[in-house]
Amino acid sequence: MPVYDYVVIGGGTAGSVIASRLTEDPDVRVAVIEGGPTDVDREDVLTLRRWLGLLGGDLDYDYPTTEQPRGNSHIRHSRARVLGGCSSHNTLISFKPLPGDWDEWAEAGAEGWDAASMDPYFARLRNNIVAVDEKDRNAIARDFVEAAQKAVGVPRVEGFNQQPFHEGVGFFDLAYHPENNKRSSASVAYLHPFLDRPNLHLMLETWAHRLELEGTRAKGVHVRTKDGEEIYVEAAREVLVCAGAVDTPRLLLHSGIGPKTDLEELGIPVVHDLPGVGENLLDHPESVIVWETDGPIPENSAMDSDAGLFVRRDPASNGPDLMFHFYQIPFTDNPERLGYEKPEHGVSMTPNIPKPRSRGRLYLTSADPAVKPALDFRYFTDEEDYDARTLVDGIKIAREIAKAEPLAGWLRREVCPGPDVTSDEDLSEYARKVAHTVYHPAGTCRMGAADDTGAVVDPQLRIRGLENIRIADASVFPTMTAVNPMIGVLMVGEKCAELLAEATTPGGEA
Secondary structure: OOEEEEEEEOOOHHHHHHHHHHOOOOOOOEEEEOOOOOOOOOHHHHEHHHHHHHOOOOOEOOEEOOOOOOOOOOOEEOOEOOOOHHHHOOOOEOOOOOHHHHHHHHHOOOOOOOHHHHHHHHHHOOOOEEEOOHHHOOHHHHHHHHHHHHHHOOOEOOOOOOOOOOOEEEEOEEEEEOOOOEEOOHHHHHOHHHOOOOOEEEEOOEEEEEEEEEOOEEEEEEEEEOOOOEEEEEEEEEEEEOOHHHHHHHHHHHOOEEOHHHHHHOOOOOOEEOOOOOEEEEOOEEOOEEEEEOOOOOOOOOOOOOEEEEEOOOOOOOOOOEEEEEEOOOOOHHHHHOOOOOOOOEEEEEEEOOOOOOOEEEEOOOOOOOOOOEEEOOOOOOOOOHHHHHHHHHHHHHHHHHHOOOHHHHEEEEEEOOOOOOOHHHHHHHHHHOOEEOOOOEOOOOEOOOOOOOOOEOOOOEEOOOEOEEEOOHHHOOOOOOOOOHHHHHHHHHHHHHHHHHHOOOOOOO
């Protein structure tokens, strides 16, 4: 039975950070349990421009969505099965969470997670976070940026991470190396330089399926290798669950940690009744409006969606309440299901809901750990219909941008939903039916005050009522960040590593 000081379950975005930081101490032994293979020398993974080819492939856990009465029931939620996790799988659009995002967490009971406390962690990140390089700035994307300034009246932003913003349009910052279009993922930045550390042990293509507890104390985890070998890995100090917003609650539930009634219905022995596990499922849903262009557009790009727009419709909002990605491709996967055509050449704008109000739930349908959990995002079910109205506003704004020069000169016609779809009711129906995800599930093990019975972890990331176990990934988000969450997850990893260091110093929590 292998024994390590720390066992990190999930070699993804936060797990890579934590393992790297812990093994800076040569006397600390760390095992990383990662379900996927290495990303080292995998050009299909390391080349950022190839990200779309990873979705739905052999490096994707590919989770379906339950029936969505007001949304799109065909959404597949990609979750990466490779070292580096979703930072090895996504577009690496990199936003430091806005001050209002962190302060919202603190107000929800996450003491010590306010903006002033969290800001220093951004400076610690090892990733190469830079603006989209000039050579990668596609001409039509440049014209989108100019047209949006005219049509919406927002400022141009050069460097969204330079200062907090409420609205603006510009090219994103990406975690990449512009000279060769290679990722600066969590694994590339935090693990690749240190793979020769003798105290760092990577257990690749190894799946964690049950935590081992002794009373209220976490002892280790039962894992299965790709060859089917069952191994028990023990943690002398702590178990750190970093498997993501889907697989972290999944692991807890199969370990008997979760809502008592749900576990009993499936015949899973209840080890620790914790009602919040799997609740508060969050996402950034978005819709799409597509135009055919007058012929092909230039192909230079970092990853085909290098520019975007943020709008604050409500002046009382702490930050942007509508966001757009600008795709230099006709993004018609979901519209085609409704009968829309895919133009040979085209572009897309994807209105996105930064602060969605709908809340979903993740739950098990079987006691068999191999059966995927059910993901019910309950898209567009908020009582005020805020989420659906946000997308309707987004389509209207996108059309105004498309009319503005210099972007208008590129566009031949609106393909979907088409210029004849104009009423709010029809726009809402279209927007919801073709809605998709930008793969930002979060919140399923939310953080809260120590006495918050709905919270899964306390502000030290410790699972409520248990010892020697913490969670560090997007599942701990109390609310959704208005911006892409990857940088927030990296910062969660940095803070977790610091909390662990404090716990082992004289006067620490033990």
